[in-house]
Amino acid sequence: MKPLFAHLFANRFWVIAPPYVWMLVFFALPFAFILKISFAESLIAMPPYSDIWSWADDGFQWLGSINNYLFLLDDDLYYTAYFNSVRLALVATLVCLVVAYPMAYAISRLDEPYRSLFLLLVILPSWTSFLIRIYAWIGLLKNNGLINHALMSLGLIDEPLVMLHSDFAIYLGIVYGYLPFMILPIYTNLVKLDHSLVEAGYDLGARPWKVFVTIIFPLSMSGVVAGCFLVFIPAVGEFVIPDLLGGPDTLMIGKVLWQEFFVNRDWPVASAIAVVMLSFLIIPIYFYRRIEMQRLEANK
Amino acid sequence: MRAARVMLVAGLVFLYFPLLVLIIYSFNESRLVTIWTEFSVKWYIELLQDEQLMGAFFLSLQIACATAFMAVLLGTIAAYVLVNFGRFPGQTLFSSMIVAPLVMPEVITGLSLLLLFVGLSELLGWPASRGAMTIWIAHVTFSVAFVTIIISSRLREMDGSLEEAAMDLGATPLKVFFVITLPLIMPALVSGWLLAFTLSLDDLVIASFVSGPGASTLPMVIYSSVRLGVSPKINALATIFVGMILVGSFLVWWTMQRWQVYATDKKAAEG
Incomplete structure (x- = not known):
């Protein structure tokens, strides 16, 4: 028994196989299905889409169409939703960076055990439910919510500020929900920063701002880029935040896809939306993969 | 550095303030989430009775x-x-x-x-x-x-x-x-x-x-x-959720700190 088992284990193929096959079947293969269905037509049946090819007596026949894509081009709604998603995600990512960087820096300069305590404090909220954390803002931002209530009783405003169901609420939601994902990679870089370089900069008479711009920030660049991708890419396709905090005018593509699928029950159009979204996210995903692999290798 | 520390504290307040409000209002008698009436655990009782x-x-x-x-x-x-x-x-x-x-x-x-x-x-x-x-x-x-x-x-x-x-x-x-x-x-x-x-x-x-x-x-x-x-029942649920995770993670952190101290002491004693 032992020689056989040892042989199997020595054979790398069997070690790699379980995670490889799992990810191939349940992560890569589904994209083939989404591409296929995006060329189908919507039917009232189960499953609710037509075949895109057939193997009849006369051989292979292509039955698909690009109507779903033409439909997306035709309607302003989708164009606006894509544009809005990228704009909202981009601005929120930048705000996230501005908030996260000093936080990550401050934590990296603390001594143990405070460093791990503060790191834990930053990560903890993201271990509680995302849905609940976004939900918490509804009660705060509503017209008769806590913030308006407080501002009005202080006499700072006469009528409630409209904060919920606006762009502002979406920005806030993304920054709030994704902040730990920006802090962590930046912290990982900053904590490994060689401080003799910073001291050398000071010794040579550089001002703090200059030391930051020319030494600290460039050295933490890979963390900054990884953090930005880690926030931006999922935020583009975000559903919970635009659905709970956004208004009817602040369409984001993740919500549009959700509605095509769950409300209109149009699986082919939902697939076409996903294919288009993926086709412009593939470039950031590619760069994210590269930087993530470099960072992983740099640890060694 | 001081600016960064101020930002760290402000950021943590930003992260925890909504959760804190959520927790406080889960103990509110009133159904309204904005007005505090009196302390009550009735939403927790309703939560436990909600079979779905x-x-x-x-x-x-x-x-x-x-x-x-x-x-x-x-x-x-x-x-x-x-x-x-x-x-x-x-x-x-x-x-x-x-x-x-x-x-x-x-x-x-x-x-x-x-x-x-x-x-x-x-x-x-x-x-x-x-x-x-x-x-x-x-x-x-x-x-x-x-x-x-x-x-x-x-x-x-x-x-x-x-x-x-x-x-x-x-x-x-x-x-x-x-x-x-x-x-x-x-x-x-x-x-x-x-x-x-x-x-x-x-x-x-x-x-x-x-x-x-x-x-x-x-x-x-x-x-x-x-x-x-918004429903206070969800607030109650969120409180249980957040409480479990906060206590659990803090215990893990504390144990690891203790363990580290113990390991260093042991090393020092041996060395």
């Missing part, structure tokens, strides 16, 4: 446990392969499939997995129906990425000389892995397990796509209730 919510909670708990075990199993192998195997054919595809789920928008993962399940059941008759099983598969798929990242960074930091020594003394690779490597990366396995567990417990979007009739997870039930408006 409790059922969904137990379903989510089961899926999350099963997800965490499978994700740690696959993630450990994947991390070991990525760190120790060097280059092998198809490695780029492998590392892409491990990293991409970290950033993939949930609506895309959810929709594509659903289409896979529907397509497969047309072709092969499997899966016959959608429910806890398909949610489990979906959750494992995206959790593996996070678990692999955690475990592989631990493997990289690890001192390789112990493994080499065991190897030199004639241990088989399998024995080296179980006797030397596994105990050394155990903390990473535990944090990977916890992360996969919370990711699964938290997921709304992917579960909504791949679930079938009758299988509603906790986030799905919370979501349909939240859509109808």
